[in-house]
Amino acid sequence: MYGLERLKKGIIQRIGNGRSIQIWPDNWIPREVSLKVVTKCTRPRIRWVSNLFENEHRDWYRSLRSIFLPVDGDAILKIRITSNETSDQIAWHFEKLGLFLVRSAYKLALRLQCLDQMASSTIQNQRGGRGYGEISGRQMYHQSCVCLHGDLHQMLLHQILIRR
Structure with missing residues (x-):
C-alpha cells in the first residue's frame, strides 16, 4: 500500500x-x-x-x-x-509528457521523505528535543534532501503547522 x-x-x-x-x-x-x-x-x-x-x-x-x-x-x-x-x-505530474517513470517516482519519494524528516526535526526542536539533523549542536542533513524554495518551502511550513 x-x-x-x-x-x-x-x-x-x-x-x-x-x-x-x-x-x-x-x-x-x-x-x-x-x-x-x-x-x-x-x-x-x-x-x-x-x-x-x-x-x-x-x-x-x-x-x-x-x-x-x-x-x-x-x-x-x-x-x-x-x-x-x-x-x-x-x-x-513529475514528467513533462505526463507519463509515469520509475525514476521520477523515486525522486518524489526521496523529496517527500526529506520533507517528513525536516518537519519532524523542526517540531522536535520547538518542543525542546533534539531533531533528526542536530547532533552536538551541529547541523547534519540527510543526503536525499533538496534545497527548499518557492512552493516547496510553503509546503514544508504547512506540514509543520499540521503536525502541531
Whole structure:
C-alpha cells in the first residue's frame, strides 16, 4: 500500500473543462510536492474546478483569491485554461509528457521523505528535543534532501503547522 500512496501523490488532474475535478480532495495544482489545495474548505458549495471559471471568457475568477490562501490562489491563477471544451486529463505530474517513470517516482519519494524528516526535526526542536539533523549542536542533513524554495518551502511550513 505504501507504493500506491506514493503513486497517488504524483498523479495530477490536468484541467480541460474542470467538470470532473473536485477542488478540495483532488490533485490538480501543479507544484513541486503537494498537488492538492492547502486551504481548508470554507465554502463547501464551491465543489468543482469549473465553478472557479468565468463562463464567458474561460478564465479564472479574480475573486478566487478571497477563497484560498495566497499560496493556493497564486498557483491557481498561473494555471492556463484551454480555450476549447476538452475533458480533464489524468497525468503523472513529475514528467513533462505526463507519463509515469520509475525514476521520477523515486525522486518524489526521496523529496517527500526529506520533507517528513525536516518537519519532524523542526517540531522536535520547538518542543525542546533534539531533531533528526542536530547532533552536538551541529547541523547534519540527510543526503536525499533538496534545497527548499518557492512552493516547496510553503509546503514544508504547512506540514509543520499540521503536525502541531
